[in-house]
Amino acid sequence: MLDLLLPQRCVVCGSGGLQLCAECREELPRLEPPLCARCGAPTAWPVERCRECAGRRLAFATARAAVGYDDAARRIVHAWKERGLRRLAVEAAQLVAEGLPHPEVDALTFVPADHRRRLERGHNPAERLALELADVWAIPCLALLQRTRGGRQRGSSAAERRTVRGAFRARAAAPRSVAVIDDVYTTGATASSAATALRAAGARRVEAMAFARALRRG
Numbered sequence: 001m002l003d004l005l006l007p008q009r010c011v012v013c014g015s016g017g018l019q020l021c022a023e024c025r026e027e028l029p030r031l032e033p034p035l036c037a038r039c040g041a042p043t044a045w046p047v048e049r050c051r052e053c054a055g056r057r058l059a060f061a062t063a064r065a066a067v068g069y070d071d072a073a074r075r076i077v078h079a080w081k082e083r084g085l086r087r088l089a090v091e092a093a094q095l096v097a098e099g100l101p102h103p104e105v106d107a108l109t110f111v112p113a114d115h116r117r118r119l120e121r122g123h124n125p126a127e128r129l130a131l132e133l134a135d136v137w138a139i140p141c142l143a144l145l146q147r148t149r150g151g152r153q154r155g156s157s158a159a160e161r162r163t164v165r166g167a168f169r170a171r172a173a174a175p176r177s178v179a180v181i182d183d184v185y186t187t188g189a190t191a192s193s194a195a196t197a198l199r200a201a202g203a204r205r206v207e208a209m210a211f212a213r214a215l216r217r218g
């Protein structure tokens, strides 16, 4: 509700009107084929595995994201996370639905926020995105995961890999196929850890989906 009362400015370029103006929306770097079939990294031609994921044990079948995590995407995610701009979660869901095929899964779920962050923000951005996508795709969204221990570190790739191993467990039996939603895909370690927990709870196939994906330079 508060969103509607505040003057609206584009969170990327600052122009008045919408929280995400048409030009900035248009310029977001869509992730389009060719992609790595497994981890969704942009590649020169279609591959089953790429330099980024070759040799890694990834518990998800595929990972896909709508846009590259550039400065504009970073500003959108930041405003949506830290300022709780709900309209941006709707925009992000629309961009995901435009860019990614409708997943053939029994349910959506989301990466749970750690308790402290959730208290600070009063919402979980990944959950919001999953709920919006559940609406768009008409797939039920189930809160299947919980964290097993504190900190969700996003500071660096190394920190992410260290902290997420065994970071989740399922709260309930998982349906046969699940798409796990997150706001940003960084190294895949979080998505893989979530997928491991879902598979331990009975899922046979887990797809990872995110609004934005970090891109490796060079």
Ligand SMILES: [Zn+2]
Pocket: 010, 011, 012, 013, 014, 015, 020, 021, 022, 023, 024, 025
């Ligand atoms: Zn703009």
Ligand SMILES: [Zn+2]
Pocket: 036, 037, 038, 039, 040, 041, 048, 049, 050, 051, 052, 053, 054
């Ligand atoms: Zn890959």
